[in-house]
Amino acid sequence: METRAGRLAELGGLIAAHATPSMQTPIDGLLLSKAAGAGPPDYSLTEPLVVVMAHGGKRLMLGDEVYEYRSGQCLVVTADLPVTGHFIDTGDGSPALGMALVLRPAVVAALVLQAPAGRWTRSGAGHPAMSTADADSHLLDAAIRMIRLIESPSDAMILAPLIEREIIWRLLTGPQGGVVRQIGLADSNLSYVSRAIGWIRENYAEPMRIEHLAALAGMSASTFHRHFRAVTAMSPLQFQKRIRLQEARSLLVANPGDIAGVGHQVGYDSPSQFTREYRRLFGAPPGQDALRLRGSAQQPQHVLM
Numbered sequence: 001m002e003t004r005a006g007r008l009a010e011l012g013g014l015i016a017a018h019a020t021p022s023m024q025t026p027i028d029g030l031l032l033s034k035a036a037g038a039g040p041p042d043y044s045l046t047e048p049l050v051v052v053m054a055h056g057g058k059r060l061m062l063g064d065e066v067y068e069y070r071s072g073q074c075l076v077v078t079a080d081l082p083v084t085g086h087f088i089d090t091g092d093g094s095p096a097l098g099m100a101l102v103l104r105p106a107v108v109a110a111l112v113l114q115a116p117a118g119r120w121t122r123s124g125a126g127h128p129a130m131s132t133a134d135a136d137s138h139l140l141d142a143a144i145r146m147i148r149l150i151e152s153p154s155d156a157m158i159l160a161p162l163i164e165r166e167i168i169w170r171l172l173t174g175p176q177g178g179v180v181r182q183i184g185l186a187d188s189n190l191s192y193v194s195r196a197i198g199w200i201r202e203n204y205a206e207p208m209r210i211e212h213l214a215a216l217a218g219m220s221a222s223t224f225h226r227h228f229r230a231v232t233a234m235s236p237l238q239f240q241k242r243i244r245l246q247e248a249r250s251l252l253v254a255n256p257g258d259i260a261g262v263g264h265q266v267g268y269d270s271p272s273q274f275t276r277e278y279r280r281l282f283g284a285p286p287g288q289d290a291l292r293l294r295g296s297a298q299q300p301q302h303v304l305m
Contacts, residue, residue: 007140008072012054014147015097025150027160029102032147034095041086043246043282045201048103048183050171051075052135052143056096060085062130063233069132074139076176078103078183078190079129079231080197082242099143101167108184111169129190129231131179139170192217193231196224200236204243205267210236244268245281249289256290 002010018025019034031049057070061084069075070089087096135143146163149156171180182190196213213236214224228236244266251262263274263286278286 004072004137004140007137007144008054011052011099011140011144011147012097014144015054015099016095018147018150019097023100025147026153027146027149027156029104029164030146030150030160031100031102033098033100035087036090036095040283041084043082043084043249045243045246046077046079046081046083048078048080048105049076049100050103050167050180051077051098051100052139054097054099055090055094056087056098057089058085058096058098059088060130062128063238065128065130065233067130067132072135072140073132074135074171074176076103076131076133076171076179077129078127078179079194080201081129081232082239082246083130099147101143101146101164103168103180103183104164105183107165107168108172108180109186110184111165111172112181112184115172127179127182127190127231128233129179130233131176133175136170136174139167139174142166142170189227190231192219193224193228196228196236197232197239200240201243204240204247205265208236208240240267241277242281245278248274248278248286249282249293252286252290253293256287256294259286262286 015032016034019032023031023033025032051069052074053069053071055071057068057073058075060067060075062081067075068088090096142163146160146167149160149163168180171177182188185191195216199213199216200208210221210225213228214221217224217227219227225235228234228239232239234242248262248266251265252259255262259275260271263271263278266274268274268277275285278289282289284292
């Protein structure tokens with residue numbers, strides 16, 4: 001029987017062999033990352049997914065909360081979130097190696113509904129939209145088989161959806177099950193809060209009214225505030241500000257000389273306020289940060305693995 005160390009070595013070897021700079025693979029929803037550990041913190045907007053680390057690790061900040069996951073562990077994200085992160089455990093000079101699978105609400109919901117009656121216990125308490133845990137042998141085996149399918153495109157068409165369901169089932173029945181089930185439950189707090197998160201992401205440059213967001217979530221303003229912070233570790237205003245600044249950073253890579261214009265485009269009427277808040281988040285004023293990114297060919301990117 002293969003040992004856990006053997007599984008991680010095999011997983012890492014497959015990731016190293018098939019990872020590309022874009023992280024995309026021929027299998028829809030499967031991402032592979034091979035990244036050097038050095039460098040400044042990254043800033044990114046996530047989507048719901050599960051990440052399994054084969055080597056190295058990451059430290060993420062979501063609001064004031066810190067999450068770490070290392071070799072043999074997995075990260076689950078259940079909402080669109082602005083996060084900051086950097087690599088850890090890469091002191092041996094080897095790259096960090098990770099795989100991710102997008103978590104599709106329809107697939108999660110189908111598995112939740114198909115489970116035997118009484119399989120799930122409902123809890124009134126909400127869960128944060130991010131969680132870490134050890135990846136068990138079943139999850140590692142499924143991850144290995146999913147990546148192997150890259151080498152067999154004709155098999156992938158049939159088997160990839162089945163292994164996707166297996167991976168999600170392992171998550172649902174593991175220690176992160178309560179977190180993952182939120183994605184597939186139409187009446188979960190996450191589902192309600194996600195409506196507001198979606199509005200903010202699509203309308204980040206617009207003035208925001210808490211009463212409007214609470215109505216989208218079907219909650220009172222005070223209840224919405226509490227659940228939003230529980231899911232995102234931020235207030236709605238902090239969340240909007242982070243989205244604005246990270247969108248501005250992406251725009252400035254293409255237009256580093258138009259600082260005032262970009263600031264206005266993402267919702268800042270005051271150029272000085274934009275510059276001040278940008279520097280506070282990214283550690284440098286907008287123009288200087290954008291030129292550094294352009295000079296190093298570094299683009300704002302996926303930060304989870």
